[in-house]
Amino acid sequence: MIRSVTIGLMILSLTGCGEEATQSTPVITVSEDAVVFEIHAEGELEAVKSTPITSPSASRRPQTLAWIMPQFTEVKAGEVVARFDGSNFQLEVDETNFEIQKIMYSMLAKDREIDNTQFSFDAEAQVIDYEYDLAKQFNIDDPLLYTKIEMIEAGDNEEFLKAKAEHIDKIEDNFVEKSASEKAVLESSKQKQVAKLEMNNASLSALEIKAPHDGLFVLEPSWDGTLPEPGKSVFPGAKLAKLPDLSEMQAKVYVPEVEAIGIKEGVGVTVSLHAYPDKTYEGKVSSISKTAQPKERENPVKYFTVTVSLESELNQVLMPGQRLDASIRVVEQDRGLVVPIQTVFREQDHSWVFIQRGNDFAQQTVTTGFCSSSLCTIESGLSDGDVIALTQPVGVIAEASL
Numbered sequence: 044m045i046r047s048v049t050i051g052l053m054i055l056s057l058t059g060c061g062e063e064a065t066q067s068t069p070v071i072t073v074s075e076d077a078v079v080f081e082i083h084a085e086g087e088l089e090a091v092k093s094t095p096i097t098s099p100s101a102s103r104r105p106q107t108l109a110w111i112m113p114q115f116t117e118v119k120a121g122e123v124v125a126r127f128d129g130s131n132f133q134l135e136v137d138e139t140n141f142e143i144q145k146i147m148y149s150m151l152a153k154d155r156e157i158d159n160t161q162f163s164f165d166a167e168a169q170v171i172d173y174e175y176d177l178a179k180q181f182n183i184d185d186p187l188l189y190t191k192i193e194m195i196e197a198g199d200n201e202e203f204l205k206a207k208a209e210h211i212d213k214i215e216d217n218f219v220e221k222s223a224s225e226k227a228v229l230e231s232s233k234q235k236q237v238a239k240l241e242m243n244n245a246s247l248s249a250l251e252i253k254a255p256h257d258g259l260f261v262l263e264p265s266w267d268g269t270l271p272e273p274g275k276s277v278f279p280g281a282k283l284a285k286l287p288d289l290s291e292m293q294a295k296v297y298v299p300e301v302e303a304i305g306i307k308e309g310v311g312v313t314v315s316l317h318a319y320p321d322k323t324y325e326g327k328v329s330s331i332s333k334t335a336q337p338k339e340r341e342n343p344v345k346y347f348t349v350t351v352s353l354e355s356e357l358n359q360v361l362m363p364g365q366r367l368d369a370s371i372r373v374v375e376q377d378r379g380l381v382v383p384i385q386t387v388f389r390e391q392d393h394s395w396v397f398i399q400r401g402n403d404f405a406q407q408t409v410t411t412g413f414c415s416s417s418l419c420t421i422e423s424g425l426s427d428g429d430v431i432a433l434t435q436p437v438g439v440i441a442e443a444s445l
Contacts, residue, residue: 068436070399071383075427078379080415082306082371084349086296088316089363090287091352094256095263096124098277099249105276106250111283114262114270115362118254118286125252125271125283132247139240146233153229157222167211258286261363267340287363294326294351296369300335303347305373305413307331312351317366326353328371374413380421386431387411387419388441396425397432397439404436 098106107128118124254260262270263282269275271283294314298306306328314324329352335345351369386396387409398407409424425431435441 068397068404069433070430071386071433073380073382073421073425073427073429073431075378075380078374078376078381078420079372080305080374080413080418080420082298082302082304082373084296084298084302084369084371086294086349086351086367086369087363088292088361088365088367089295090285090289091291091293093261093285093287093363094258095282096252096254096284096286098125098252098279098281098283099127100280103279105278108271108273108275108277108283110273111262111271112260114260115364116260118258118260120254120256122254123251124254124260127250127252127277129247129250132243132250136240136243136247139236139243143233143236143240146229146236150226150229150233153222153226157219160218160222161215252283254286256286259289259363261285261287268338289361289363292361292363293329293353294367294369296349296351296367296371297338297346298349298371300345300347302416303331303335303349304415306347306349306371307373311372311375313370313372314351314353315368316361317368324353326351374420376420379412380425380427381418382421382425382431383433384414384417384419386433387414388435390441395441397436397441398425399430399432404432404439406439406441407431 098108108125109128110126112118112124262284264270265281271277277283294312296312308328308330310328312326312328314326315322316324328349330350332348335347337343337345349369349371351371382396388395388397393408394411395406395408397404407424410422412420412422414420
């Protein structure tokens with residue numbers, strides 16, 4: 044909510060005048076005083092620096108949270124702070140082991156096939172060699188002992204056995220080459236399954252999330268504002284929690300989009316904690332979110348997130364997540380003039396008010412400064428004590444060119 048805090052800034056007065064215009068037109072008297080425009084919003088404390096704790100990133104699909112450390116628990120380095128359901132990974136491990144066993148069985152079967160086939164080739168080669176030697180021996184013995192037909196048959200048999208041996212060698216070479224290729228395919232499949240098994244085993248071991256160092260365990264809300272809890276699906280690498288550095292705190296303030304007028308880096312902010320309502324802390328706006336986003340899925344109202352660096356020494360034991368109220372001073376002047384926004388009339392780049400001159404009103408050009416939804420500061424064109432109309436006076440025609 045935007046407020047204007049002005050001490051003695053405006054005195055509203057309905058003044059009756061003799062003329063028709065002044066008789067029917069409500070007016071106010073402008074007075075100069077301290078000017079403060081504040082935006083009031085709620086927020087929470089957070090640490091400036093923190094160590095994020097994320098879900099395992101080894102998997103490509105969401106994982107189910109089985110258990111997580113309670114909010115604001117003091118944890119030690121190496122202590123398990125979250126555990127995910129490993130049933131899916133265990134199933135993949137079992138399936139991968141089964142595939143590896145199948146491949147290894149196929150490789151053993153292929154080795155046996157190669158050995159048996161090689162033995163057959165060797166045996167057949169020995170028979171051919173023996174027959175070839177006999178044929179050759181028969182072919183070179185005394186030709187006088189054999190008939191012409193027997194000599195022709197012996198010569199043909201030698202050539203046949205030689206060709207048969209060459210054919211068997213070629214078949215054997217092709218078989219060896221094919222077997223080597225098939226074994227290479229099986230070995231490649233095995234290596235892929237082994238790599239998959241190692242990845243799944245790593246994923247299983249990563250299902251237990253451990254604290255990287257000592258600290259306060261603070262749950263991290265997801266995009267819809269809900270906190271992690273058992274049974275919830277979490278995407279790989281999503282933030283689960285954080286271990287904040289409590290030595291330096293800042294405020295995170297949520298300002299409704301329609302009220303976030305005039306907020307900029309460096310403006311002053313006063314913060315009070317719900318836990319310590321009598322204590323206030325001073326700070327300055329350090330950053331503003333580029334876009335407004337809903338805080339809750341069911342609530343369509345959008346908020347800008349304003350980060351406030353706290354300058355005051357925090358002498359209480361403060362915790363991240365503590366609720367707070369913040370007053371953001373978008374305008375803060377020692378002296379100034381403020382008028383209701385309805386007294387200022389505009390056309391293009393020209394602004395004016397109607398100032399009372401005796402029994403009449405005159406159009407007076409003004410330069411405005413900061414304007415909220417209800418009030419405007421006046422930089423020039425008016426002075427302390429001027430009386431201006433709250434509405435356009437009856438019978439007075441405005442001229443934008445003035």
